[in-house]
Amino acid sequence: MSPPSNAREALIAELMGEVSTLLDRVDTLIPAMNATCDALTRARAEMDARAAQAQASIAALTEAAKTHAVRHIAHRTEELAQRTAEAQSKAMQVAAQQAFRTELEPALGQLKLMLGVGLRSQWLAHAATAIASSLITAALTMNLLAP
Numbered sequence: 848m849s850p851p852s853n854a855r856e857a858l859i860a861e862l863m864g865e866v867s868t869l870l871d872r873v874d875t876l877i878p879a880m881n882a883t884c885d886a887l888t889r890a891r892a893e894m895d896a897r898a899a900q901a902q903a904s905i906a907a908l909t910e911a912a913k914t915h916a917v918r919h920i921a922h923r924t925e926e927l928a929q930r931t932a933e934a935q936s937k938a939m940q941v942a943a944q945q946a947f948r949t950e951l952e953p954a955l956g957q958l959k960l961m962l963g964v965g966l967r968s969q970w971l972a973h974a975a976t977a978i979a980s981s982l983i984t985a986a987l988t989m990n991l992l993a994p
Contacts, residue, residue: 939990946986951978 955975 939987942990943983943986946982947979950982951975954978 955971955978958974959971
């Protein structure tokens, strides 16, 4: 090729040299870009695998938390049911004692007055036992059959 004859040709020739240098540099970047793309693809695959592991761990943790919560609720419900049964039992005992005091003691007093003092204590004990058992049976039946 002949040397440039004017400034314009000289600039064009210099530009072509710089473009050639630039293209050489771009050509050297292609393998690096391919390596970077491959590294990014591997990193994405690794991240997907770790995300799947994390998701499985979170699911297992959630299931364990559910199981623990259900056991805790069941345990607390059982405790509450036991305390409620105890409270009901105590309330029934108190009601039976009150019924005995309010109903049986006056009736025994009246019976004692009507029959006189000469009654044998054994007969009185049997009568008191029969009346007490009848009242307790009636009170329990009413409490158990009440809606």
